[in-house]
Amino acid sequence: MSRHPERRRARPASFVLLAVGLGAALVLSGCSDSQTASSPPPSATATAAPEASPSAAVPAGPALIPEGSAEDNLPLFTSVTAAVWAGPENVSGRAYVDALVAAGFDKAAMQVTPDQTTIGNPAESIQFAVRWGADCLVGQVGPSSGAPVTVVTPGLGDGKCLVGATRPIDW
Known part of the structure; x- marks a missing residue:
C-alpha cells in the first residue's frame, strides 16, 4: 500500500504542470491579440479566412506540372x-x-x-x-x-x- 500514495502524489504534480502550461499558452495568446492593434477589422479577416481554409484543409492530390520534369x-x-x-x-x-x-x-x-x-x-x-x-x-x-x-x-x-x-x- 505504500506504492499507491506515491502514485497519487506524482499525478497531481504532472496535472499542475499541464495546467500551468495551458494557462501560460492562453495568457500568451491573449497578449498577442492585444498587441496587434493594426490588424485588419474582423469583417475583413472573416472574409479572407474562408477562402484560405478549403485549400489548406483539403490536401491536394498529385497534379500535372506542365513545366516540370x-x-x-x-x-x-x-x-x-x-x-x-x-x-x-x-x-x-x-x-x-x-x-x-x-x-x-x-x-x-x-x-x-x-x-x-x-x-x-x-x-x-x-x-x-x-x-x-x-x-x-x-x-x-x-x-x-x-x-x-x-x-x-x-x-x-x-x-x-x-x-x-x-x-x-x-x-
Whole structure:
C-alpha cells in the first residue's frame, strides 16, 4: 500500500504542470491579440479566412506540372495507373491511355503495347508510356507483374519510349 500514495502524489504534480502550461499558452495568446492593434477589422479577416481554409484543409492530390520534369509528374502518372489498376478494366491499354489523357498527359506522346498476344490470348503484362522531354514515364501492369510498376526512364534515340511492337493509339 505504500506504492499507491506515491502514485497519487506524482499525478497531481504532472496535472499542475499541464495546467500551468495551458494557462501560460492562453495568457500568451491573449497578449498577442492585444498587441496587434493594426490588424485588419474582423469583417475583413472573416472574409479572407474562408477562402484560405478549403485549400489548406483539403490536401491536394498529385497534379500535372506542365513545366516540370518527368520525375515531377511521376506521382500523377503513378496515381492514375493505380486508379485504373483498381478498376474493372485493369488489363486494358486503352483504359490507361484514356485515364492519362483525362489527367492532362498528351495522347500524341503516348505508346501502349497490345492487350493480347499474337495468337489472341490476353497479354501477361502491358506497358504504356508518355514521352516527357528527353525522358519517359513508363507503366507496366498485368497478371505477371503483380502490382503496377511506374518509373521514369531515358527516352530512346528515335523519340519513343518502348522497344518492340506497340499498337496505334487511334481512338
